[in-house]
Amino acid sequence: MPDSAKTLLLFGATGDLARRMVLPSLFGLHADGLISPDLRIVGTARTDEDGDAFRAMTGAALEQYLPVEARDPKDISTFLERLDYVPLDASRPECFGPLADAVGSRRSDDVAIFLSTAPSLFESSIAGLSRAGLAGSNVRLALEKPLGFDLASSRSINDAVAHVFSEAQIFRIDHYLGKETVQNLLALRFANSLFEPLWREGGIDHVQITVSETVGLEGRVGFYDGAGAIRDMVQNHMLQLLALVAMEPPARFDATGIRDEKVKVLRSLRPIDRATAASHSVIGQYGAGAMAGGPVPGYVEELGKPSATETFVALKVNIDNWRWRGVPFYLRTGKRLPSRQSEIIIQFRDVPHSIFGARALKPNKLVIRLQPEENIRLLLMAKEPGLDRGGLMLREVPLDISLPNAFADSRRRIAYERLLLDLVEGDQTLFVRRDEVEAQWEWVD
Numbered sequence: 001m002p003d004s005a006k007t008l009l010l011f012g013a014t015g016d017l018a019r020r021m022v023l024p025s026l027f028g029l030h031a032d033g034l035i036s037p038d039l040r041i042v043g044t045a046r047t048d049e050d051g052d053a054f055r056a057m058t059g060a061a062l063e064q065y066l067p068v069e070a071r072d073p074k075d076i077s078t079f080l081e082r083l084d085y086v087p088l089d090a091s092r093p094e095c096f097g098p099l100a101d102a103v104g105s106r107r108s109d110d111v112a113i114f115l116s117t118a119p120s121l122f123e124s125s126i127a128g129l130s131r132a133g134l135a136g137s138n139v140r141l142a143l144e145k146p147l148g149f150d151l152a153s154s155r156s157i158n159d160a161v162a163h164v165f166s167e168a169q170i171f172r173i174d175h176y177l178g179k180e181t182v183q184n185l186l187a188l189r190f191a192n193s194l195f196e197p198l199w200r201e202g203g204i205d206h207v208q209i210t211v212s213e214t215v216g217l218e219g220r221v222g223f224y225d226g227a228g229a230i231r232d233m234v235q236n237h238m239l240q241l242l243a244l245v246a247m248e249p250p251a252r253f254d255a256t257g258i259r260d261e262k263v264k265v266l267r268s269l270r271p272i273d274r275a276t277a278a279s280h281s282v283i284g285q286y287g288a289g290a291m292a293g294g295p296v297p298g299y300v301e302e303l304g305k306p307s308a309t310e311t312f313v314a315l316k317v318n319i320d321n322w323r324w325r326g327v328p329f330y331l332r333t334g335k336r337l338p339s340r341q342s343e344i345i346i347q348f349r350d351v352p353h354s355i356f357g358a359r360a361l362k363p364n365k366l367v368i369r370l371q372p373e374e375n376i377r378l379l380l381m382a383k384e385p386g387l388d389r390g391g392l393m394l395r396e397v398p399l400d401i402s403l404p405n406a407f408a409d410s411r412r413r414i415a416y417e418r419l420l421l422d423l424v425e426g427d428q429t430l431f432v433r434r435d436e437v438e439a440q441w442e443w444v445d
């Protein structure tokens with residue numbers, strides 16, 4: 001494992017993601033003593049401000065986005081002391097000198113860089129980093145999505161990055177991999193012997209992966225209309241969830257072992273072509289309606305122009321390999337749906353023969369809930385208590401592995417805390433490798 005980074009360079013440091021997620025996550029790690037006291041965080045963005053203004057902005061973001069009980073004034077003040085800021089026009093590689101100066105002599109220690117900027121700035125940022133001497137083998141680079149628009153554009157970004165950094169230095173973020181329940185899926189599958197014999201055709205009838213959101217466009221006019229639900233959610237988060245459900249047991253729990261198995265699944269996805277599109281896909285776009293008791297505009301009204309971009313998609317996906325022959329994976333995601341709910345349902349097969357006559361039996365179901373709360377439930381048939389004079393009564397009951405209850409002592413962390421800590425420490429297991437992203441794009445194209 002590499003050394004822990006001594007400097008974290010945060011591109012896009014005044015942006016929405018930084019204020020909502022990245023800075024609060026770094027604060028969480030700081031408050032719990034998980035990052036070394038000598039880690040400096042240098043923010044950079046086009047905004048022409050100084051360190052004091054950046055610290056003030058960060059303080060305000062922590063006030064706004066952290067729960068009250070997490071806002072310890074002493075922790076906040078020591079966290080702000082770690083921060084520095086350098087204004088930078090990342091489109092001009094010749095202007096990166098002051099950023100390198102801010103890193104100073106720490107340049108010879110490990111440096112982590114988080115590039116959370118528009119993809120149009122990736123190439124110039126990488127050129128600038130290289131020119132300023134911030135692209136040596138002690139540097140690791142995290143990239144935030146969207147990493148391209150299709151396979152060709154994704155390849156060109158990957159090529160530009162690979163020109164300067166080796167794959168072992170590149171950390172592609174899919175924040176779903178930082179979610180606790182997503183990682184727990186691996187524990188559930190590979191730390192229990194119970195499921196594995198059934199985890200295949202023969203045992204499982206189908207799998208449903210749903211990410212339903214209540215939010216609409218949220219002001220992302222420029223980005224979303226060129227993407228749509230398939231590129232924004234299916235290409236990355238949903239295919240990663242599918243790969244984790246479907247992959248073979250890896251040789252080891254490490255970056256190579258896990259990613260080798262995921263990419264095999266992604267390469268086995270059966271293409272949906274013109275002949276099967278109608279029977280294997282549904283797309284839609286939200287119209288005006290009501291949400292939480294108030295009116296909300298439709299997608300085109302929010303956008304301010306006509307558009308055919310899909311805000312909902314449902315797909316029936318087949319995986320052409322031995323394990324999953326004939327087992328459909330249903331993927332569904334959309335915005336402005338009635339509830340915020342993300343879950344994976346593993347629907348097991350019926351019993352081969354029912355001894356209970358006409359009484360309805362429901363096949364077992366494993367429900368892995370990611371949002372709004374995290375829990376795992378196994379639905380089983382059980383007998384209702386009683387003397388059964390009218391015949392045995394059966395009912396579906398949950399065997400609950402409710403994570404907040406079972407692990408009441410551990411704090412729930414947001415996905416970026418985990419991913420940022422892994423970046424600082426140099427662990428690539430929960431980051432997406434180039435061959436995975438490209439297999440995902442190839443299928444989406």
Ligand code: BG6
Pocket residue numbers: 213232233342371
């Ligand atoms: C992002 C998408 O990657 O994930 C957004 O761009 C989406 O459109 C978000 O809202 C969902 O993330 P989460 O963690 O809230 O489910």
